[in-house]
Amino acid sequence: MANLKAIRSRIKSVQATQKITRAMRLVAAAKVRRAQLRVQAARPFTTRVVKLLREVVRDTAAVDLLELPLLARRDRIKDVGIIVLSSDRGLCGSYNTNVFRVVLERLEQLQGEGKTPHLILVGLKAVAFFRHVKVDRLKTYTLLPAIPTVQEAKLIADQAAEMYVGGKLDAVEIIGTQFISMLRSQVVNTKFLPVELPPPEEHHALEPEMLFEPTIQEVLERELLPKYIENVIFQALLDASASELAARMNAMTNASNNARDLISALTLVYNKARQASITQELLEIVGGAEALKG
Amino acid sequence: MAGRLTLKVFTPERIVLDQEVDQVVARAVDGELAILPGHEPLLTALAIDILRYKVGRDEMTAAVMGGVMEVNNNEVTVLSDLAELDTEVDEARAHQDKEKAEAEKIQKADKLDVYLTEMAISKSIARLKAVEWSKRRRSRQRAD
Numbered sequence: 001m002a003n004l005k006a007i008r009s010r011i012k013s014v015q016a017t018q019k020i021t022r023a024m025r026l027v028a029a030a031k032v033r034r035a036q037l038r039v040q041a042a043r044p045f046t047t048r049v050v051k052l053l054r055e056v057v058r059d060t061a062a063v064d065l066l067e068l069p070l071l072a073r074r075d076r077i078k079d080v081g082i083i084v085l086s087s088d089r090g091l092c093g094s095y096n097t098n099v100f101r102v103v104l105e106r107l108e109q110l111q112g113e114g115k116t117p118h119l120i121l122v123g124l125k126a127v128a129f130f131r132h133v134k135v136d137r138l139k140t141y142t143l144l145p146a147i148p149t150v151q152e153a154k155l156i157a158d159q160a161a162e163m164y165v166g167g168k169l170d171a172v173e174i175i176g177t178q179f180i181s182m183l184r185s186q187v188v189n190t191k192f193l194p195v196e197l198p199p200p201e202e203h204h205a206l207e208p209e210m211l212f213e214p215t216i217q218e219v220l221e222r223e224l225l226p227k228y229i230e231n232v233i234f235q236a237l238l239d240a241s242a243s244e245l246a247a248r249m250n251a252m253t254n255a256s257n258n259a260r261d262l263i264s265a266l267t268l269v270y271n272k273a274r275q276a277s278i279t280q281e282l283l284e285i286v287g288g289a290e291a292l293k294g
Numbered sequence: 295m296a297g298r299l300t301l302k303v304f305t306p307e308r309i310v311l312d313q314e315v316d317q318v319v320a321r322a323v324d325g326e327l328a329i330l331p332g333h334e335p336l337l338t339a340l341a342i343d344i345l346r347y348k349v350g351r352d353e354m355t356a357a358v359m360g361g362v363m364e365v366n367n368n369e370v371t372v373l374s375d376l377a378e379l380d381t382e383v384d385e386a387r388a389h390q391d392k393e394k395a396e397a398e399k400i401q402k403a404d405k406l407d408v409y410l411t412e413m414a415i416s417k418s419i420a421r422l423k424a425v426e427w428s429k430r431r432r433s434r435q436r437a438d
Binding site: 038041042044045046048049052056149150153210211212213214218219222223224227230231234 | 304305306307308309322323324327334335336337338339360361362364366371373375376
C-alpha cells in the first residue's frame with residue numbers, strides 16, 4: 001500500500017498548483033474580454049480605411065500609382081520578410097507551437113522556391129524558438145503590452161515598410177493567429193506588402209470626380225497608405241493577443257480540471273490506504289490478543 | 295437645404311462620433327474647410343487641430359490628431375489615429391503635456407526628436423483649443 005504521508009503531500013502540492021492555474025484562468029478570462037472588445041472596436045476603422053483606399057485607387061489613373069513604392073509589385077521577388085506574431089509568456093497551450101509550425105512550413109516552401117526568407121519576430125517565445133533555426137532575423141520585438149496599442153503597431157509597420165521601400169525586402173507577410181471565437185482561433189498568413197488591391201477598373205467616366213486636397217499622391221502616400229499598413233498590423237496584433245489570452249484561458253481551464261480530477265483520484269487512494277492501515281492495525285491487535293489468550 | 299450631413303469619426307480604438315449634423319468645419323493641411331450638405335466628393339488630409347460641427351444652433355468641437363476626411367454623398371468620415379470630443383479632454387493633463395513637451399523641445403537637437411516633440415505640442419494645443427471653444431460657447435449660452 002502507498003505511503004500515507006507521501007500521498008498527503010502529493011495532494012497538497014496538486015492543490016497548490018490548482019490554486020495557481022485557477023487564478024491564471026480568471027486573469028486571462030478578464031483580459032480576454034477586454035481584448036475581444038478591442039478587436040471589435042477596431043474593425044469599423046479597418047473596414048473604412050480599406051474601403052477608402054479601394055475607392056481612391058479605383059479613381060486614380062494607373063500611371064499615378066506607379067510612383068508609390070508600397071503599391072508597386074516587384075517582378076523579381078527574392079527576399080521575403082515574415083512577421084511572426086507569438087506571445088511573451090507561455091502556459092497558453094499550443095498557441096505558439098501552432099504558429100511556429102506554419103512558419104517553418106512557409107520557410108521551407110520559400111527556400112524551395114529559391115527565395116531568401118527573413119524573420120521579424122514578435123514575442124519572447126518566437127525569439128527563443130527561432131534561435132536555433134538558421135534563418136536571418138531582421139528585428140525582434142519583445143515584451144509588448146498584453147493588449148497592444150497603436151504605437152506598437154506603428155513602430156512595427158514603419159520599420160517593415162522602411163525595409164520594403166529601401167529594397168531590403170521584396171515582400172512582407174504576417175503569420176499570426178486570428179481570433180474567431182473563445183474556443184477557436186486559426187493561424188493565418190496575411191500578405192502585408194506590397195499592398196494587395198483589386199485591379200483598377202477601366203471606365204467610370206460619369207461618376208462625380210473626387211476632389212483631393214492637396215493632391216492625390218500626397219493624400220495616398222502620407223495618410224491613407226501609412227494608415228492602412230499600420231492598421232493591418234494593429235488588427236493582427238489585436239487578434240493575436242485575443243487568441244493568446246483565449247488559448248491561455250482554455251489551457252488553464254483544462255489544467256484546473258485536471259488538477260481537480262487528480263485530487264479526487266488521490267483522495268480515493270488516500271482513503272483506501274487509510275482504511276487498509278486501520279484494518280491492518282485492528283487485525284494486529286486482535287491477533288495479538290488471541291495469541292495472549294493462548 | 296440638401297438635408298443633413300452624417301458625421302462619423304473613427305479611430306483604430308473606437309468610434310468617437312456618429313451623428314447627424316448641419317455643418318462641419320475642419321482644418322485641412324492647407325487651410326480651413328467648411329462642409330455643408332450637398333458638398334461635392336472630397337478627400338483631404340487633416341491637420342492636428344480641432345473639428346467643429348453644428349447641430350441646429352449648437353456648435354460642438356472635437357480635437358482630431360491628423361488623419362483623413364472623406365466627404366461623399368452627405369457623409370463626412372474622419373479617420374484619425376486619435377480623436378477626442380471636447381467633453382472628453384482632460385484639460386489639466388493637456389496643459390501638463392504641453393509644458394513638458396515644450397521643455398523637452400529646447401533640449402532636443404536631433405531633427406526627428408524635435409519633430410516628435412513638436413507633434414506632442416500641437417496635439418496638446420489642439421486639445422486645449424477644443425476645451426477653449428466649448429468654454430466660450432458655454433459662456434455665450436449663459437449670456438443669452
